[in-house]
Amino acid sequence: RKExxxxxxxxxxxxxxxxxxxxxxxxxASQSFFWYRQDCRKEPKxxxxxxxxxxxxxxxxxxxxxxxxxxxxxxxDSKLSDSATYLCVANTGxxxxxxxxxxxxxxxx
Amino acid sequence: GAVVSQHPSWVICKxxxxxxxxxxxxxxxxxxxxxxRQFPKQSLMLMATxxxxxxxxxxxxxxxxxxxxxxxxLTLSTLTVTSAHPxxxxxxxxxARVATEAFFGQxxxxxxx
Numbered sequence: 001r002k003e004x005x006x007x008x009x010x011x012x013x014x015x016x017x018x019x020x021x022x023x024x025x026x027x028x029a030s031q032s033f034f035w036y037r038q039d040c041r042k043e044p045k046x047x048x049x050x051x052x053x054x055x056x057x058x059x060x061x062x063x064x065x066x067x068x069x070x071x072x073x074x075x076x077d078s079k080l081s082d083s084a085t086y087l088c089v090a091n092t093g094x095x096x097x098x099x100x101x102x103x104x105x106x107x108x109x
Numbered sequence: 110g111a112v113v114s115q116h117p118s119w120v121i122c123k124x125x126x127x128x129x130x131x132x133x134x135x136x137x138x139x140x141x142x143x144x145x146r147q148f149p150k151q152s153l154m155l156m157a158t159x160x161x162x163x164x165x166x167x168x169x170x171x172x173x174x175x176x177x178x179x180x181x182x183l184t185l186s187t188l189t190v191t192s193a194h195p196x197x198x199x200x201x202x203x204x205a206r207v208a209t210e211a212f213f214g215q216x217x218x219x220x221x222x
Contacts (some may be wrong), residue, residue, distance in 0.1 A: 019196075031209075032209040041197075041200070041216075042215075042216070043213035043215055043216050044211075046211070049209075049210075089211070091209055096143075096158065097155070099145075099150035099152050099153040099155075100152060101151065
């Protein structure tokens, strides 16, 4: 079983739609969690951190459920520029950063 | 945010040759750096953890004699792909953590012909 698993995607949505990505992690000792965004052929960039209390940044909302070992990302009012691959990330003990396989999002006009 | 610089951004080499990729932390010291590999449409896969002044820690299935890692200073880690073969063609990317956030180099696209 992979340490971090994500919805496979791709998600094809129209502009303005709301889309949700899910992610689960297997290592209960994981300490911190993030969503990264990766554009084609580019390096990943931090989108936002994920907390149990929830984290909202404009149109983006991230949530962590430690009991279920589940992480989510909600994107409201999708824009064409949101098209990218979204990577769920867990920092485990031992200073490792583990990435999910990524979920590809295509926002259409 | 912190800056990690990776060089070269792309390289084409002949099968059997070796390729060195450099990863530098420009505005901070990184005792630990991470090397990832990403095949098309796949996730970033951690290859190894590079530790300044000591041996790298390799993930299961990664050949340490093929992927040589040197972390001789607090700002530089290098990955050398030895005797490269076409199946080594991939996107290689390094990262370093500052607190809990990972910062990435620009990545190196390696093509072995």
